[in-house]
Amino acid sequence: MLNCQEVTRLLSESQERKLTLNEQMSLKMHVMMCSGCRNFGKQMHTLRQAARAYAKGEDELADNSDE
Amino acid sequence: MNDEDAQPGRAGAPPAANASLLSDTQFLDSLRRQMFKFANLQLGDVDLAEDAVQEALIGALKNAGSFGGRAALKTWVFAILKHKIADTLRQKQRTASASSLLREDEEEEDFSALFDSKGFWQADERPAAWGNPEAAVRNVQFWRVFEVCLENLPGKQGRVFMMREFVELESDEICATVGITVTNLNVMLHRARLRLRECLENRWFVKGEPPC
Numbered sequence: 378m379l380n381c382q383e384v385t386r387l388l389s390e391s392q393e394r395k396l397t398l399n400e401q402m403s404l405k406m407h408v409m410m411c412s413g414c415r416n417f418g419k420q421m422h423t424l425r426q427a428a429r430a431y432a433k434g435e436d437e438l439a440d441n442s443d444e
Numbered sequence: 445m446n447d448e449d450a451q452p453g454r455a456g457a458p459p460a461a462n463a464s465l466l467s468d469t470q471f472l473d474s475l476r477r478q479m480f481k482f483a484n485l486q487l488g489d490v491d492l493a494e495d496a497v498q499e500a501l502i503g504a505l506k507n508a509g510s511f512g513g514r515a516a517l518k519t520w521v522f523a524i525l526k527h528k529i530a531d532t533l534r535q536k537q538r539t540a541s542a543s544s545l546l547r548e549d550e551e552e553e554d555f556s557a558l559f560d561s562k563g564f565w566q567a568d569e570r571p572a573a574w575g576n577p578e579a580a581v582r583n584v585q586f587w588r589v590f591e592v593c594l595e596n597l598p599g600k601q602g603r604v605f606m607m608r609e610f611v612e613l614e615s616d617e618i619c620a621t622v623g624i625t626v627t628n629l630n631v632m633l634h635r636a637r638l639r640l641r642e643c644l645e646n647r648w649f650v651k652g653e654p655p656c
């Protein structure tokens with residue numbers, strides 16, 4: 378059974394490589410029961426989206442947005 | 445091919461629109477500022493950042509005629525800038541000794557503030573649900589917080605995080621450039637992400653977004 382530190386490591390690594398089936402299973406088990414790691418997983422996605430947007434210079438476009 | 449294109453004094457309607465984009469000095473100034481900030485964050489060197497911005501701008505402006513508007517030109521310019529930064533990082537790595545830029549043992553870090561002795565979240569460190577990240581990226585204040593959090597990362601963590609997420613280099617490429625192992629890179633990225641998410645959560649998502 379993985380702990381949160383290991384799970385966050387795998388969630389981070391999943392941004393660089395495809396996890397093994399074994400890793401994916403253990404991850405799913407843990408995340409089902411752990412809201413902290415579930416949130417962490419979603420945040421990894423948000424971080425990547427934000428970084429890509431920033432790298433396109435969208436941070437300054439935010440100024441001009443009407444929404 | 446047609447005659448109008450050959451007449452310098454008389455641009456056709458569509459080129460005129462693009463030409464005005466380039467003569468809009470206010471737009472160009474602000475674009476250049478953003479580019480510089482972005483490049484300097486990753487290169488950590490004012491001169492190298494200036495050079496990268498200069499080259500990217502020249503490259504982009506050559507083709508400026510084919511852009512429909514500011515947003516398209518900006519996306520293009522930043523794409524070129526990312527390539528320039530990647531090139532510069534590679535060259536920089538060749539001239540400096542890898543070990544002086546990235547010492548693996550300096551990355552030793554204590555996780556006990558985040559996780560208990562069994563490796564589970566400390567009660568007050570457990571990640572919360574982030575309300576509406578889509579709205580955050582449209583808020584200019586959010587990006588200032590994002591930059592502060594990025595600057596708070598320890599130098600090497602910040603550098604590899606940006607190589608990965610801004611310049612979008614693959615792991616093996618970062619490892620070759622920086623001279624570290626994949627295992628080490630993964631450790632650094634894991635730590636950078638833990639720190640960054642904590643910082644964003646504390647300074648933005650949980651604190652509450654300011655009203656529009």
